[in-house]
Amino acid sequence: MTHVQHLKPFLRKTPFFEPIDRLMHGNGWIRWMGYYSPAFFDSEQSEYFATRHGASVYDVSPLIKYAIRGKDAARFANYLVTRDLTKVKPMQAAYTAWCDDDGKMIEEGTIFRLGENDFILNAALHQLHWLDESAYGFDVEIEEISDQLAGLSLQGPTSREILQQMGVQGIEKLPHFGIMETTVDGHWLRIDRAGFTGDLGYELWVKPQDGIWLWETLFRIGDPYKIAPMGSQALDWLRIEAGFILVDADYTGSHHALRPTSRVSPFEAGIGWCVGLKKDAYFVGKRALRAEKEKGLSRHILIGIEVEGRKPAPGSFLYADRAGKQEIGITTSAMWSPGLKKNIAFAKVPPSFVKPGTQMWIEIWYPKEHKIERSMVKCWAANRMFYDPPRKKA
Amino acid sequence: MNATYDAIVVGGGHNGLVTAAYLAKGGEKAGKNKLKVLVLERYHKVGGAAMSEEIYPGFTYSTCSYVCSLLRPEIFRFLDLPRHGLQVIPYEINSAPNPEGEGIITYRDHDRTRESLRRHSIKDAEAYDHYAMEISRQCRFIKPLLMVTPPDPTALNPFAQNRINPWGKRADLDGLLKIAAEFGRMGDKQMYEIIRFWTMSIGDFLDEYFEHPRWKGFSAASSIIGTALGPYSPGTAYVLLHHYMGEVDGQIGAWGFARGGMGSVSKAIASAAMEAGAEIRTNAEVDKIIVKNGKAIGVTLKNGEEIYAKTVVSNLDPKRTYLKLVEKSDLDAIDPDIHSYAKNFKIRGSSGKLNIALDGLPQFAGLPKEAAWGTIDIGGDFDYIEHAYDDYKYGSWSKRPFLDCVIPTTVDPTMAPPGKHFMSVFVQYVPYKLAEQPWTPDMKAAFEKDVLDTIEENAPGFRKLILHCQTRTPWDIENEVGLTEGNIFQGELTLDQMLFNRPFPGLGQYRGPFDNFYMCGSGTHPGGGVMGAPGANAAREMLKDFKNGVVKAGAGR
Structure with a gap:
């Protein structure tokens, strides 16, 4: 057998x-x-x-859903995530990151506030273990309700x-x-x-x-x-156009990183806007994130880039110079956008290269008639939210 | 007394054979410094504890070791073992039966494992992700340490009188810096974790992650196998790591069956060694190592024959080597401490082995049929294992032992007739010496009965399938295989006996106390398991000495 x-x-x-x-x-x-x-x-x-x-x-x-309920649910949820949830009213959702103590992102996703002390955290990775650990000292109940x-x-x-x-x-x-x-x-x-x-x-x-x-x-x-x-392939195109990052594609969740250096902070992932450093209460990673922000410790930022030509550039190296002597970063997600008619990608680059319009060079290897060919073309920093129609919020 | 050989390898276990092959090939840059090598093996065939034998007609038993993972891929590739007939087939299932309900089973497929664990505890299923990642991080740190000679920090002392590295201390400094750098790269938290992990008990470690008692008992299996420690004994977490750091095709933690039994591993290495020109003599038991003026110059066989060589390297465990093959006076002339190091070396045997020929495939309680493909760990929660350990502590075998069973014939068509199976049962805990009396045939039969009863309880109908059963106590393993006290690792894998302290302080770099004397068995870094790393590391150190003129090559030429 x-x-x-x-x-x-x-x-x-x-x-x-x-x-x-x-x-x-x-x-x-x-x-x-x-x-x-x-x-x-x-x-x-x-x-x-x-x-x-x-x-x-x-x-x-299949999204993993954790219900957070109980007397301290509001306090705990606000402690868990980086956004200031005191500004999120019942029956509102918020996009947020949540971090480990070093301010490195475990994941990002939406959190629903259904009531004063009733939340649902939507996640792509299993993490009940972490939530339970973090909830020490809070009067909350955390339940995985994905199947419900x-x-x-x-x-x-x-x-x-x-x-x-x-x-x-x-x-x-x-x-x-x-x-x-x-x-x-x-x-x-x-x-x-x-x-x-x-x-x-x-x-x-x-x-x-x-x-x-x-x-x-x-x-x-x-x-x-x-x-x-x-299906998810079309969704992947859509989310790249919209500038949304994806765990395991654009970053590694800190609990899944083998090396501590491969973890990233929300600032580095280009979602620094959802870190509520001004919120009164402490939240996991706040100290480290504040230091990163104040001292400028971010090693790289995930930005959008537009690339010359039509060849999609996933996993491509970026250089400061055409000769390819000074390597500065790598792309994570990339696509030719059929809607925008642009060659777009997300790229990890040092903070000095993030200003929209900053020119860089990118080395793309692509298959062509049973061969792999190389091209070195220009690319430039752009707003990662490539597609943002007014109807989204109207 | 002309040296006939460049090197004599005492003992033809897998590590000795690896050393012989590497020396005969002249090291990793093959062809440069080929040495003339002789392997001396006591038994009628090589392999030591990596052995396949037909004990019952038609059935090939892996008589001692039974699964393969730790064999370093570097060795596999350098010796081209597949060409010499070695095939390791990974298996992807681990399970634990449960006579009172649903058993535990894990798969290579992470999603399937999670589904399976969720039936016992949602919390544990979710914590498993974190736990598996933590183990991977620990493996990542230890992996680069395996195929290197452990650097000795005392070598940094310019006035040191030790004999660790006669031709230069730079390597130790480099090695230490490399480890420090690797350590630093782990990040703050992981640096703390490593120290904790290397010293803590598996019980404490698992308690941090899991709640389900049987799942915890199941997860602890790898950390007690081969040790004389219980699940709450400090140091057991490291033993778990030692079992996880192996790989099959780059897949960390995977285990596999060697086609044709574990003897195929030794056979392939021996074939590679002979192809490279090494000579292997079986039925040639070494009685003494000849030491003259602080130099090892050869060996005396049991039959009185003397063979001379430039160097002697022992594949035997440290106790056997230093207490049986070497004269105490020779040791004391070098350093009186060494004799007591050898005497105090922890090498407590704790495991027995049953090899069983089966008429059909057993069905384990609470487990799906596919479970028979991988390891089946019969045990229970920590209490079960702790009670098993209690029996051992007081000088008896565990009345209800922990058993690690595999049935390689579920995938290997060469080891048993079609439809029949060979089952290897590793028994934990069994003492080398019973408290009341020596191991007698009666005691052995009583031991065998307790083991079979335990299996029957977990696999109803099992007894009826038994065609033949070979039972080995640690006492048998010492006498038949030569491992002192039957310890499968040639010495306990605890931090006090690891790295540059393995086997003894000051002798951690494969060199013995005498000039031209070396160690290459599992009693040296990085330790036991069918890994080959000690053998390869020892050969590298020997070749360095030849190259640096510490030993002059060209024996008999």
């Missing part, structure tokens, strides 16, 4: 597995933290454009109309990063206005048993609004 004949399937299926599987023509299943997740359906290009001209649906159920909610991310310019047609009362009034709870056709529904595409969009959460109802309703009503299912 070998073992394979005896292994039982173990990858978990979200409540949307069946409808997704029926549409999956290119066998695009990949795994996401132990779940089946679609990478693409038929073509990632059409899925990408659907998000920018109509609406796309992406299964976000099924979620679809509905993103794109027609997403609001689709929800209106579905009968979601007051969706037009929901502000960017607002959360609402409602009932549609007798089904409980939580909606937050956020997403990973940088477009107008919403995340819809239902009880797992209502998943099929949500999926079918969305596609029935959304059809004239050009709704389409989407």
Whole structure:
């Protein structure tokens, strides 16, 4: 015998597995933290454009969700994350980082404030161990509730109309990063206005048993609004255009770093804006982050760059000079943007190179007719948020 | 008394064979300083504790060591062992049966492991990520230390009288700086962690991460195997690391089966050594090392034959080497401390071995069928292991022992007839000496019964499958294999006996107290396991001495 004949399937299926599987023509299943997740359906290009001209649906159920509740929940959540949560009211969400004691980022994501002392932390990595450890001395209960909610991310310019047609009362009034709870056709529904595409969009959460109802309703009503299912490949393009960083792609979470030097601070990850150094209470990593900010200790910053030509430049080295003598950094994520018609990337560069317009050189190796060719072209620092339409917040 | 050989290797275990192969090849820059090497082995075949034998017709047993991971990839590649027939097949499952419920099982696939652990404890499943990362960081620090000679800090003293490094002290300084730099690169927190980790008990370490008692007991397995320590004894966390720092194809912590049993490892190394020109003599037990004017000049065999060589290198454990093969007067003439170092060297045997031929594949309680592919650890929580240790402490075998079982025939078609299986059962804890009486056939039978009862409890129906069972106590292992007290590591792997203190203070760089005398067994840095690193490191030091003129080459030429 070998073992394979005896292994039982173990990858978990979200409540949307069946409808997704029926549409999956290119066998695009990949795994996401132990779940089946679609990478693409038929073509990632059409899925990408659907998000920018109509609406796309992406299964976000595998996101790891931690409920933080109890007498000290507000105090604890504010201690855990870098943002000042006293400014986040109940039924609001906030994008934030959370760090270790050295001010190095464990991860970043959204935290929902559902009530005064009721939070949900959305994460891509498992970290109950860390949360429990950090909660020492706080009267809070932390529970992993990933399986208790099924979620679809509905993103794109027609997403609001689709929800209106579905009968979601007051969706037009929901502000960017607002959360609402409602009932549609007798089904409980939580909606937050956020997403990973940088477009107008919403995340819809239902009880797992209502998943099929949500999926079918969305596609029935959304059809004239050009709704389409989407996989993670198209999502990756969208999030790069929007300037959103991704753990394990653009940075290593501090608990997963083998070397302490491979950890990064939120400043270095280019999300320094969500470090609330001014907040009154102490938060994990505050001391180190303050020192980094005051003394200018950041080693490099993750910025956006625009690159000459059309060759995408993932994992490419950046140089200060054309000869390639002075290496200054490396790209993490990169793509040719079909929407913006620009060659864009995220790059780690020293702080002296971050000013938009600063010119650098980049060495790109690309396959061409069974060979690998090299080109050394210009690139320049740019706002990492390459795509930021007014409708996102309107 | 002309030296016939450049080097005589005493003992043909895997490390001795590695030394022989490296010397015969003339070191890593092959061809430069080829030496004339003779390996002397007491048994009728080489291998020592890395041995395959047909004890029961049709079945090949890995009679001592049973899994392979630590064998350094550098050695694997330099000696081109695959060409000499060595194939290591990684396995990807570890499990622990549970007669009262669901067992524990982990897989190579991290997601599958998490799913599996979640059934016992969500907290532990999530903490596992952190724990695995911490172990990886520790491995990362120790890995560069394995294939180097441990630098001795006393060598920095310009007036030192020690004999560590006769041809220059620069290497020690460089080595220490390298370790310091590596240490510094770990970052503040990890620097503290390393010191904690190297000295603390596995029980304390696991308590920091996990809550589920059986999971903790299961995770502690690697840290007690081969040691005479309990799960809450300080120093056991390091032993865990020693078992994790191996790799198969760059995958840290992976273990595999050598196709054809562990003897294939020795066989391949011996073949590489012979191809390079080394001579191997079996049935040739060394009785004494001949020392003259503070110089090792050869050996006397049991049959009285004397063989002379420029250098002698011992693959035997430090106790056996210094207390049995060397005259006390010879030692005392150099340094009276060495005899007492040897006497006090900790080498307590703590493990036994059952090799069992099976009529079919056993089914373990609370485990899926695929569990049989990897290690099956029969035990329980810390209490179970601690009780097992208690029996040992007071001079008896564990009445309900901790067992590390593998069934290599789940993947290896060469070791048993089709449909039949060979199962290796490593038993922890078994004393070398019983408190009341010596090991007698009766006592051995009682020991065997306790082990088989424990397996039966965890794999109902197991007894009916047994075709043949070979049982080895530490006493047997000492007498049959030659490991003093049956200690599988040739000496306890605790911090007091590691790095430049392994085997003894001042002799940590493979050189013995006499001129032209060396050590190459697991009793030297970095220690036990079928790793080969001590053998390769010793050969490197010897070749340096030849190159620097401390020993003059060209024996018999």
